[in-house]
Amino acid sequence: MLLSVNDITHHYGKRCALDQFSISIPSGTVTALLGPNGAGKSTVFKLLAGLIKRQSGSYHLDHAPVTEEMSHLFQKIGFVFQEQTLDMGRTGLDNLRYSAGLHGLWGQAAGDAIQRVTALFNCADTLKRPIRTMSGGERRRIEIARALIHQPDWLLLDEPSVGLDINSRRQLSDELHRLVQEQDLGILWCTHVTDELRSDDDLVILNQGKIRFTGLCGSPETLLQTYHEVVPQ
């Protein structure tokens, strides 16, 4: 299975945010999208989530074109946004039920799905608390659990570790890499933080809207070296 984006160019007014951007994310892989602030990572994410209208290029899931009329294809994707998107006044359970319902899960099926994802992220004990009383790490776990509730084939993460401490970040990375191995999930991981990545993860470095590097992450030292070569300070 393949999520593929071909030749997407996107402008905000006269400013070119993305220039002929292409990427393929096969299932069972992690693709890291690295780049400095303003490189175009969030634009990629918004385009893939359909939050901004595509100006050119194509976007396919398993060879099916993703268009506004093909919104049912979003059943195959889970999204974790950079900023908090949980309903702060409601409990973790309410948030998960809401998302389950939006993805067509109801009753026992929703209950089972909630149990499955909360077990994955070890967050069952926080479910009855309102989101606003949770720590940043607990909220993130709920958000990622929510993105997986409908068992998507791809998970798109926009800087999911923002606000997490080192241990939580490492734990999150371990859990997500385990899911890739066990459930054949394909992940696109927009990030600034290189220690979340593994040497065999795919790497795309974006700068000023253009892809500057594609390959494997390699060791942390190699990754940093590559990054500094293609993104001059």
Added chain:
Amino acid sequence: MNKYAIAFIVIIHREFARFITQRSRLLSALVRPLFWLLVFAAGFKSTLGIAIQPPYSTYITYDLYVIPGLVGMVCLFNGMSSSLAMVYDREAGAMKVLMTAPLPRRTILIYKLIGTSLVSIVQVYLFLLIAMAFDVQIPSFGLVEALPAIAVSAYILALAGLILASHIQSLENFAGVMNFVIFPCFFLSSSLYPLWQIEESSEVLFWLSSFNPFTHLVELIRFGLHGNPISMTTGVALTVGILLSTVIHRIFKPEI
């Protein structure tokens, strides 16, 4: 159960859960029209009667006259405050969750509008029951017969709110727009005075009020409450509804 039905239930449930948990919103939804009814209308009741005019077959008291306008006010405020909630959702990110659901965006919008309308209807009936408890002589059969008119009005005003929300980027801007929409809509209508009385005092205000769609919604509710669920204003209200639906489908942008 069908995935559309499930999504409908969870979206409606969220609208109600939100409404119930925001106690100040629930309270102000009732206090605002009751204040007008029990203070403003009570003052005029003794001095101002309303002459016989359709749909009334006899002279009526002023407090009964203002009821449809206040029902419209409840729907107007709820439509606007739901839009305010939508702007807040957009700022807080919750809108992204809705927009990335595997459902057509139009369906999501319609579900949201129905949710807002249902919340308005509940508020309206609570208000009407309290008004009856204060001895306002609303015909009890009118409560049933006015339901379609109230539902249509609530939906149209929710649509108007959504159109505003889709063009407003932050909460600060929305507060100003609410003042420029709600007050002109309410005061330049037949909510507080019959149009012929407005015409006697100012030709300009009469024309503005006549073209104000809110006037037609208020009259739709007025006729509904008095046993005429289908009246001349039904066509105008439905036309406004269709027009606004077309507008929202054209201008709504998922950009967040």
